[in-house]
Amino acid sequence: MKKFMTLVLSAVLAVSALAGCSSKQKGGTVSTDGSTSMEEVIGVLGEAFQEKYSGMTFTYNPTGSGSGIQAAKEGRCDIGLSSRSLKEEEKADGLTETVLANDGIAVIVNPKNEVGDLDVETIAKIYTGEITNWSELGGNDAEIVVIGREAGSGTRDGFESITGTEDACKYRQELTSTGDVITTVSQNPDAIGYASLAAVSDQVKALSVGGVSPSEETVKDGSYVIQRPFVLVTKDGAKLSDAAQKFFDFVTSDEAAPYISQAGAVPVK
Amino acid sequence: MKKQNAFENFIHGIFLILGLITVGCVLLITLYLVVAGIPAIRKIGLRDFLFNPKWASTASEPSYGILPFILTSVYGTAGAILVGVPIGFLTSVYLAKLAPAKIRTLVSGAVSLLAGIPSVVYGLVGMMVLVPGIRGLFHIPDGASLFAAIIVLAIMILPSIINVSITALEAVPKEYEDASLALGATPVETYFKVSVPAAKSGIAAAVVLGVGRAIGEAMAVMMVSGNAPNLPELFGSVRFLTTAVASEMSYSSGLQRQALFSIALVLFLFIMLINAALNFFLKRSKE
Numbered sequence: 207m208k209k210f211m212t213l214v215l216s217a218v219l220a221v222s223a224l225a226g227c228s229s230k231q232k233g234g235t236v237s238t239d240g241s242t243s244m245e246e247v248i249g250v251l252g253e254a255f256q257e258k259y260s261g262m263t264f265t266y267n268p269t270g271s272g273s274g275i276q277a278a279k280e281g282r283c284d285i286g287l288s289s290r291s292l293k294e295e296e297k298a299d300g301l302t303e304t305v306l307a308n309d310g311i312a313v314i315v316n317p318k319n320e321v322g323d324l325d326v327e328t329i330a331k332i333y334t335g336e337i338t339n340w341s342e343l344g345g346n347d348a349e350i351v352v353i354g355r356e357a358g359s360g361t362r363d364g365f366e367s368i369t370g371t372e373d374a375c376k377y378r379q380e381l382t383s384t385g386d387v388i389t390t391v392s393q394n395p396d397a398i399g400y401a402s403l404a405a406v407s408d409q410v411k412a413l414s415v416g417g418v419s420p421s422e423e424t425v426k427d428g429s430y431v432i433q434r435p436f437v438l439v440t441k442d443g444a445k446l447s448d449a450a451q452k453f454f455d456f457v458t459s460d461e462a463a464p465y466i467s468q469a470g471a472v473p474v475k
Numbered sequence: 476m477k478k479q480n481a482f483e484n485f486i487h488g489i490f491l492i493l494g495l496i497t498v499g500c501v502l503l504i505t506l507y508l509v510v511a512g513i514p515a516i517r518k519i520g521l522r523d524f525l526f527n528p529k530w531a532s533t534a535s536e537p538s539y540g541i542l543p544f545i546l547t548s549v550y551g552t553a554g555a556i557l558v559g560v561p562i563g564f565l566t567s568v569y570l571a572k573l574a575p576a577k578i579r580t581l582v583s584g585a586v587s588l589l590a591g592i593p594s595v596v597y598g599l600v601g602m603m604v605l606v607p608g609i610r611g612l613f614h615i616p617d618g619a620s621l622f623a624a625i626i627v628l629a630i631m632i633l634p635s636i637i638n639v640s641i642t643a644l645e646a647v648p649k650e651y652e653d654a655s656l657a658l659g660a661t662p663v664e665t666y667f668k669v670s671v672p673a674a675k676s677g678i679a680a681a682v683v684l685g686v687g688r689a690i691g692e693a694m695a696v697m698m699v700s701g702n703a704p705n706l707p708e709l710f711g712s713v714r715f716l717t718t719a720v721a722s723e724m725s726y727s728s729g730l731q732r733q734a735l736f737s738i739a740l741v742l743f744l745f746i747m748l749i750n751a752a753l754n755f756f757l758k759r760s761k762e
Contacts, residue, residue, distance in 0.1 A: 270725035349616040356702065356722045357533040358731070373534040378617050378712050379701040382722045386602075386698070393607050396616055 233261030234449030240267075240274015240287030241360050242383060243402040244436050247307060247469040248287060251457050254465050258456065262449055271360035275301065278439040284450035286439030289360030289402075304438040306457060307471040310403035310425040311365050311432045312412040314388065316395040321345045325416040326431060330369040332398060335376035340396060353379045353390055353399035364434035365400045400432075404470030425472045436471060505743070512740030515539070515733035524737065530704040530714075532723060532731040539734045541719065541741065547707045548716040548745070551621060551696070552689040555628035559689075560682055562629070563636030567681075570637070571644035572666045590634035598698030601627045606699055613710065619701035621713045627695050632685035639684055643677020644670055680756040687749045690742070693717035716742045 236255070238248060245268055252264035269277070271288040275296055278286025292303045313329055315321060321343050324332075331337045332350055341347040354377040355362035361384065366372045381387050384405045391399040392409035399410075403420050406412050412420050415432055424430035438454065440446065446454060456462055463473040516524050519539045527540025566586075570579055601623060610618030647670045655665040671678070693715070701712025702722055714722070720735050720742070727735055 272728050273725050276728065351617040357531075358723055358725075358727055373531060373536075377703045379619050380703050380712075380714075380722065382697065382702070382725075389602065390619070393603070394610065394617060 233259065233263065234447060235263040235265065236285070236447075236450045236453040237265045237283040238267070238274075238285045238287055239269055239277040239283035240439070241271045241289040241436070242268045243271075243289040243309065243361055243405070244287045246404050247309075247436060247466055247471045250465045250469040251462060254462070255453055255456050259449075259452060262452070264453070270358070271363075272358055275439050278441060281441065281444070284446060285454065288437045288439050289434060290363050291435055291437060292439065300442040302440050302442055304440070304454075304458060305435045305474050306438050307436045307466045307473050308425055308433050309436055309471045310420040310430050311361060311368070311400050311434060312403045312406045312420045313415060313432065314391050314399050314401055314406060314410040314412050316391055316397060317409075317411045318395045319345060319411065321413070322411070323414045323417060326369055329415070330371050333366075333369065333371045333375045333377075346396075348396040351378045351394055351397040352376060353381065353387055353397050355387065355400075356380045356382050360434070361400065361402060365432065368432050368434075402470075422467060422470075422472050433472075508736065508740045508743050511733070511736035513737075515730060515737040516740075518730060519734065519737075524734075525741075528706055530719070532727070532734065537730070539730070541716070541738055543704050543706045544714055544716045544719045544738065545741070547621065547700075547713040548690055548742075550707045551624050551628060551700075551713070551715060552686055554621070554625035555632055555689045556682065556686060558625060559629035559632045559685060560636060563633045563681070563685070564640060564678065566633075567637045567640035567644060567678075568666055568671065571641045572662075572670065586634050586637050589630070590638070594631065594692060594695040595698075597627050597631055598695035601695060601699040609710075615710050617701065617712070619699055619712055620710045621700065621707050622709050623699040624696040624713070624715070627699055628689045628692060631692060631695060632688045635684045635688055636681045639681035640674070640678050643674040643681065646677065647673045676756050676759045680753055683749060683753045683756060687746060687753065690745055690749065691717060693721045697721060716745070 236252075238252075245266070248266050252266060256262055256264050266287075267277075267283065271290055274283070274286040275288050275292070276286075277283045279296075279299060279301060286301075288303070289309065292301055297303075313324065319340070321340060324343065328337065328343065333352055333354070335352075337343065338350055339347065340350055352375070354365075354375060357380070359382075366375060379390060381390060384401045387399045387401050388405065388407065388410055391397045401410075403412070403425065414420070415430060418424050418429045418431075420430050420432075425433050438457070440454070445451075466473040524539060524541060525545070526542050527538060528542045529538040529540045530543060531538045566582070570582055574582065602619075605623050605626060606618035608618065609615070609620065609623055651669050651673055652665050655669045656662065660668065696715050697718040700715065700718065702714050702718060703712040704714045704719070705711050707713050716738055720739050723731065724735055
């Protein structure tokens with residue numbers, strides 16, 4: 207009896223060892239972690255990558271830019287995703303940034319709102335509470351409901367630094383995701399919010415800023431001023447796994463550019 | 476005989492280990508919260524942390540005062556109790572004493588279903604229906620407010636209040652009620668003057684359980700309360716202790732992150748207090 211059990215057990219062990227081997231030879235896993243704004247871009251790129259290299263597995267953990275950078279630093283993922291440039295202290299911590307694409311931040315209002323164009327200065331005045339009624343801007347006589355993102359969000363960081371409203375915004379609501387902002391603005395005719403251009407849908411109206419409406423062209427040529435980079439974060443000196451290196455090369459190549467545009471962001475190349 | 480004893484001991488050992496796993500988890504979480512929560516309080520200063528009304532965690536001169544969150548959590552929970560307890564309490568008296576069997580089955584089923592709805596669904600319905608509704612009804616610019624959160628919380632605590640109160644009311648010995656009826660009291664008089672006073676510890680436990688549920692809820696209130704760190708106003712945008720942790724955790728770093736752990740520690744202490752109160756009432760109701 208004992209002998210038989212030993213035999214069975216060793217057979218199981220041998221098979222499982224083999225299984226382990228074969229899965230390693232076939233492909234690998236690329237794990238990414240970070241910015242929720244990059245969900246669409248990285249999702250499309252991940253699919254294209256898996257199609258090109260069969261057997262490779264791609265994972266994306268939508269945690270936010272801060273967490274993604276942290277994860278890359280601690281080696282918990284292959285590539286960190288951030289929707290803002292790295293801070294000096296983060297670079298000093300041994301991280302490298304590679305700009306993957308640029309993304310416009312659309313300033314959105316309810317489709318019922320008559321206001322269609324604002325300049326950066328006016329937007330800043332709305333967000334700091336200097337202008338509080340739509341009638342001052344040629345809209346209805348209604349109080350402006352200022353919607354933003356939570357402290358630490360890459361979109362908020364980008365928006366506030368471009369409009370020069372850091373620490374001065376008077377938010378009525380601070381929501382925790384792009385989707386929540388869009389839903390809330392679509393529900394409230396007096397709301398104004400900001401969201402990644404890639405995520406804006408028909409539910410809301412994207413304002414033109416200083417006469418320039420947000421689109422791939424205007425972000426690329428820099429005439430639409432509210433924009434920010436999508437960044438791949440890697441660790442200095444640490445070698446990427448084969449799979450991660452392949453992914454990195456793929457997404458930074460010209461080949462990936464159409465996929466990036468398809469997802470609504472603007473490729474650097 | 477000896478073999479059987481060994482087997483018994485073995486099983487006892489397994490049960491002991493399983494029990495210790497639970498205790499171990501509680502101890503681990505407590506220990507972690509204390510260790511992770513103390514450093515930020517030390518750096519910020521306990522008084523500044525608890526009583527400063529300004530929270531600006533990512534400003535260039537950050538300020539970490541959680542007074543708005545504490546007050547919001549207290550007001551929000553009190554509001555939910557104020558709205559939810561009368562409804563829940565009267566429902567449970569009706570179901571335990573007055574309702575015909577058919578209605579009782581139907582309503583109890585609905586209450587259990589209410590308990591099973593995930594909090595994110597409460598939040599979603601609140602965000603799509605309640606918030607625009609409040610906006611239109613009260614003619615205010617935005618409906619996401621403490622008021623919306625109170626309504627959602629009041630509905631969420633109903634099942635715990637109803638179920639625990641029913642159990643307490645049903646445990647009242649039938650002789651008490653029979654004696655009251657025999658003395659000429661009407662049924663409703665009997666229920667409110669005899670059954671309810673006899674079950675009052677159990678009903679108090681139900682209320683405390685409701686408080687615990689309300690103060691610990693994060694997801695649903697995050698979606699309807701607007702989430703700006705203001706001092707609480709009924710129709711203003713507010714942030715609770717739970718949502719303060721949940722909303723900033725994903726992007727936080729450094730002292731901000733440590734301060735979030737400290738908020739969690741404060742919340743944990745609140746819940747410990749509530750649990751102690753619950754135990755006190757349950758013990759009394761057993762005696």
